[in-house]
Amino acid sequence: MVFTIGTLVLVSFAVSLMALVVLIWAISRSDLQLDQHDADTIFEAEARPAGFDDPSERTEDTRSPIGIGGEDLHPAASRQAVLFMLGMATLWLVIGSVFGLMASFKLHMPDWLNDWAPLTFGRVRTMHLNLVAYGWATAGGVGLALWLIPTIFGTHLRLPRLALLGGVLLNIAVAGGVTAIGSGWTDGLEWLEIPWQFDILFAIGALCLVVPLLATARHRQVHHIYVTGWYYLGAMIWFPVLFVVANIPGLHVGAQQAAVNWWFAHNVLGLWLTPLGVGAAYYLLPRIIGKPIYSYRLSLVGFWALALFYSQVGIHHLIGGPIPTWVVTLSVVQSVMMFIPVIAVAINQHPLWMGNLSAFRASVPLRFVAIGALLYTAASFQGSLEALRSMNSVTHFTHYTVGHAHLGAYGFVSLVLFGGFYYVVPRLLGRVWPMSWLMHAHFWLVTVGFAIYFVSLSIGGWLQGQAMLDPARDFLASMELTIPYLTGRSIGGTLMLLGHFAFAINLVAILAGRGAERMPLAAAPQPGE
């Protein structure tokens, strides 16, 4: 047998299976000293009793986290870095979704805004993708990590100036890269469009953010790394490797370039945005509700199965492409194996909020995170099924895939980030959100808007796929039938964009010093009262 990269991939599948068996066996035998007490780590790292906790509207909950030894976990320098990242992320979200909506309108009004090259479909769509993936989700996810990692580890952020510098570089790279794309200068590969010259800056920025987070983890004051920490630390290692390997210019050519392209593009979702989102949900759900997750040991299976099986799934985007059939098959198999970690996460997270529905209804941040977690399960199940050849032959190259991508990146990651922002910012500033009606409006606009968006694209995409497979129908027919569904998507997208404006206005207002402040410390109710 000849040893190729393909062989390596095949061996990695076999090793992953064995590793999973060993892990489950070890957990069953209690070899790993891991039990439900560890799920309470989040309530112990921070001197703050377990209990319903929603700082978005209740001033008494807006205290900045205090460590066990009385240390302020978020001194000014760290607070500045977090707020900078969250603010920039929101800016990119607003600009990115304006471009997204523009691209959506162009699909059913093709002549609209066609006179100026930067506003043509190819560039607007690409700017949308890069802004929301690298600007909004990455900057927002890292911003939350800058808050969560010190909080779960019970110590202040190390090297906060370096983190701020990293944040500045990262955002300059996003701004420069997207401007370049708008002017027609791109690397020409999906998800890798930002010119490599800006990628260097982006990679340096990411590194400057990762180092302080890892240094903080090293100085942790807790006896146990909570599951959020595993996801975050995994992501901090995986993403820089992915990003640098995939972006080295001239290294990958031909069919191999396509394979690397989708290896990267799918791993950005699965090994970067997913751990950022799942990690945040694993903290925010129990923290806001005030009760631990269902089974702490199960969370270990969820994390390791993601780590073991995710990295090869991207090649299912090349079903029918000019790479060996069995490599694609392997990727299909790995995609379906993702049912295991997803079910593990679902068992842990959903009973918690579904069993505490009064908290769910009382807290907007919790609602965002819980629905985000639910849509993670949905998006992952859907993704595993879409990887199967039988379903892929209908959905590939249709709007159905676009609907799925947004179910993951918006329904899951963005909703969790919204919830995280609504929870974190009041605790950093000691003020509740000034216009809570805007927060409620944001929730309803994006959930209703996204429901319209997703249902339209899924139905339209499926019909489009069936029309393309039908040799009796002209290709044009497969496009014409999608017009009502694309119009529906634009309506949903408009609602989502309005929601983002509500979100941004509230953020600007709270940053500008508005919003009810917490009572002075002496007058505040003591914990446990």
Add this chain to the structure above:
Amino acid sequence: MSGKNEHPEDFGTGARDLQEHFEPHELKNPIPWPLIAIAATLAIWGGATLLFDARATTTGRDALLAQGRPEMTPSLVETAAQEGDAAAARSAALYDSYCATCHQTNGAGVRGAVPPLDGSEYVLADAALPVSILLRGLSGPIVVDGEVYDARMPTWHATLGDEEIAGIVTHVRGAWSNDAGPVSAEQVAATRAALSAELDRPWAGGAELFDAFGEFSETMADDQPEEPRAQ
């Protein structure tokens, strides 16, 4: 847990009971057995799928082994070039650029999508048959080696000249386990002339080929699916 669970809104006893009763207290919640069962099922399914799909790529290799040739041969282009046969090298190169994307360099095709050329009755039949498939392309169901394929093969008459088509067909008929005779450019030109009225219309699957070329293989007549003639 402390008793700080009073919320501004109350949603009735149902919600209150849920809220008070759901709290995982077990120290060692086991991993639920259904999850382990699902994991085992998926692992078995995954292994079987890999094994099953690998069939698509071993045909050509098995044929090489059966001929006593080593498993890893130099590419067909390299072999032909080493043997000093410039025409054969050019034909192999043409096959690599026009045909191998779908039919694969080992001629095994892709399971369920692209028919194999290695051992195909159509390739080994009278040379006019493979030549006319290249000229007109194919669109419709066709049975090759007992499997039904239904896909579109491009029409090549406008892209490839007689010389080139003759080279490709000669190459395919002599490659892997195939051992049918060569085709000349004159033969291709004759077939092209005979088909001149219909060059732009692809063959409507195996049934039409069978009608046009008669019984070129004994096993084939019964194999062809019932096919609605699209004319």
